[in-house]
Amino acid sequence: MEAQKDRLKDLISHAKEYGFVFPSSEIYDGLAATYDYGQLGAELKNNIKTYWWKAMVQLHENIVGLDSAIFMHPTTWKASGHVDAFNDPLIDNKDSKKRYRADVLLEDHIEKIRQKIEKEVEKGLKRFGDAFDAAQFRATNPNVLRNQEKIEQIEERMKSALEQNDLEGVRQLIIDLEIVCPISGSKNWTEVRQFNLMFSTELGSVAGDASTIYLRPETAQGIFVNFLNVQKSGRMKIPFGIAQIGKAFRNEIVARQFIFRMREFEQMEMQFFVRPGEEMKWYDYWKTLRTKWHQNLGLGNERYRFHDHLKLAHYANAACDIEYNFPMGFKELEGIHSRTDFDLKQHEQFSGKKLQFFDPEMNQSYVPYVVETSVGLDRMFLAVLSAAYQEETLEDGSERVVLKIPAVLAPYKAAILPLIKKDGLPEKAREIMAQLQLEYSVQYDEKDSIGKRYRRQDAIGTPFSITVDHQTLEDNTVTIRDRDTMTQERIAISALEHVISDKASWKRVLSDLIS
Numbered sequence: 001m002e003a004q005k006d007r008l009k010d011l012i013s014h015a016k017e018y019g020f021v022f023p024s025s026e027i028y029d030g031l032a033a034t035y036d037y038g039q040l041g042a043e044l045k046n047n048i049k050t051y052w053w054k055a056m057v058q059l060h061e062n063i064v065g066l067d068s069a070i071f072m073h074p075t076t077w078k079a080s081g082h083v084d085a086f087n088d089p090l091i092d093n094k095d096s097k098k099r100y101r102a103d104v105l106l107e108d109h110i111e112k113i114r115q116k117i118e119k120e121v122e123k124g125l126k127r128f129g130d131a132f133d134a135a136q137f138r139a140t141n142p143n144v145l146r147n148q149e150k151i152e153q154i155e156e157r158m159k160s161a162l163e164q165n166d167l168e169g170v171r172q173l174i175i176d177l178e179i180v181c182p183i184s185g186s187k188n189w190t191e192v193r194q195f196n197l198m199f200s201t202e203l204g205s206v207a208g209d210a211s212t213i214y215l216r217p218e219t220a221q222g223i224f225v226n227f228l229n230v231q232k233s234g235r236m237k238i239p240f241g242i243a244q245i246g247k248a249f250r251n252e253i254v255a256r257q258f259i260f261r262m263r264e265f266e267q268m269e270m271q272f273f274v275r276p277g278e279e280m281k282w283y284d285y286w287k288t289l290r291t292k293w294h295q296n297l298g299l300g301n302e303r304y305r306f307h308d309h310l311k312l313a314h315y316a317n318a319a320c321d322i323e324y325n326f327p328m329g330f331k332e333l334e335g336i337h338s339r340t341d342f343d344l345k346q347h348e349q350f351s352g353k354k355l356q357f358f359d360p361e362m363n364q365s366y367v368p369y370v371v372e373t374s375v376g377l378d379r380m381f382l383a384v385l386s387a388a389y390q391e392e393t394l395e396d397g398s399e400r401v402v403l404k405i406p407a408v409l410a411p412y413k414a415a416i417l418p419l420i421k422k423d424g425l426p427e428k429a430r431e432i433m434a435q436l437q438l439e440y441s442v443q444y445d446e447k448d449s450i451g452k453r454y455r456r457q458d459a460i461g462t463p464f465s466i467t468v469d470h471q472t473l474e475d476n477t478v479t480i481r482d483r484d485t486m487t488q489e490r491i492a493i494s495a496l497e498h499v500i501s502d503k504a505s506w507k508r509v510l511s512d513l514i515s
């Protein structure tokens with residue numbers, strides 16, 4: 001746990017030092033749970049967006065994009081259920097005065113028990129070696145079974161209390177499990193209360209209920225209200241999807257853990273409209289495809305796991321999260337939800353407009369069902385950065401910090417480094433830069449020793465460093481250094497584009513995705 005915290009701390013300070021993420025309005029001591037992306041952060045973020053957009057929109061002829069406004073007619077949020085039900089159950093510890101989400105306290109408790117099980121399995125593996133059958137061990141070991149039963153009991157009580165909005169029941173469960181406040185260590189808890197997460201503001205100069213509007217808490221509703229506009233103008237046929245990337249706002253109760261939980265964040269959401277009755281087929285389809293999208297980045301497949309939702313949101317008939325092993329442990333990265341026809345039906349009812357599709361094959365109109373994929377851009381950013389961040393001790397005993405960011409997402413694809421600042425080397429280097437710049441973001445650096453410059457590029461995750469020396473002037477070759485292996489190779493300038501594109505081009509990454 002301590003090591004995990006330190007890792008997050010190291011990551012936060014590295015992100016700040018190199019211009020990835022700054023605390024927002026830092027000169028005024030910052031604003032809680034709000035962050036700004038710096039010069040390199042903006043590049044990385046844009047690249048993540050591009051990867052998502054290309055994979056979802058460009059590679060699917062039946063998915064199109066949208067860019068809807070953040071402000072929406074207030075009735076939207078009545079219809080969607082957010083005004084009445086977009087709540088988190090919160091609880092305060094009277095000694096530390098810290099506020100928590102009651103459901104998160106319970107989930108953390110469950111996770112601790114789960115970790116006990118994993119430790120038991122690891123012990124078994126050590127004891128029995130190759131002959132160890134993990135599945136059998138899990139099915140028969142008394143300690144594992146006892147803990148598994150504990151988890152199931154807690155989950156059962158939590159699900160029933162949350163579903164019935166039984167806040168006293170939620171509190172009782174926290175008391176019965178003897179959950180303590182991580183800060184004060186005490187069990188002195190307040191009641192559990194509901195708290196609406198939407199930010200509201202006023203439109204124009206007139207105050208009062210009629211002019212209250214909300215900052216959207218999800219981008220999805222902008223897609224639903226435009227369902228017919230897009231379907232008609234794009235002549236879309238079911239099944240089809242609408243994708244959108246944009247800001248969302250939530251007045252989170254507990255906003256710690258860096259960019260994992262912010263009050264202003266960005267979502268990449270896609271709503272896929274299908275025939276009623278076919279939603280589970282598409283739900284499975286999107287689960288598989290989205291997992292592939294993540295794994296294709298090569299951050300390590302063991303860093304992901306699925307979590308099926310116990311308590312379904314008011315609109316869903318199936319839901320799961322793709323969880324990622326962040327520095328704080330496994331947490332939600334993406335949600336995949338089968339939202340039924342709830343949203344479109346609600347908007348039909350509140351707007352009095354029909355939101356239906358005439359299916360020529362069935363010769364009938366219906367309100368489509370929806371399968372949603374929703375991934376947090378900032379959480380994706382944190383996932384990439386935390387997998388990439390590595391401190392290494394080299395053979396000569398020196399240390400380096402390297403960001404092993406997937407090449408296609410790296411802020412700069414290559415650094416162009418003249419060995420020295422004279423003899424025409426800078427001019428030659430700039431010539432190479434001018435050529436590569438047309439396709440890739442590259443950086444020129446002539447300051448300090450070449451070793452120091454390599455370290456700087458390692459620290460910002462540049463996959464290739466290209467050094468221009470005196471031989472370059474004679475035979476048009478350069479050395480190209482690989483960030484991860486640190487091996488250097490002498491190649492012709494004319495081969496550079498090919499070498500870079502083999503690792504860092506969209507074509508390469510997208511073709512891996514569909515193969």
Ligand code: ATP
Nearest residue numbers: 252260261262265332333334335374375376378379
């Ligand atoms: P959580 O349980 O962590 O609060 P959620 O289930 O409320 O998340 P969704 O409503 O499913 O989240 O939103 C879809 C995605 O948006 C999440 O998977 C997550 O990646 C991202 N997201 C949600 N809330 C935040 C936040 N406060 N900061 C950053 N990203 C967020």
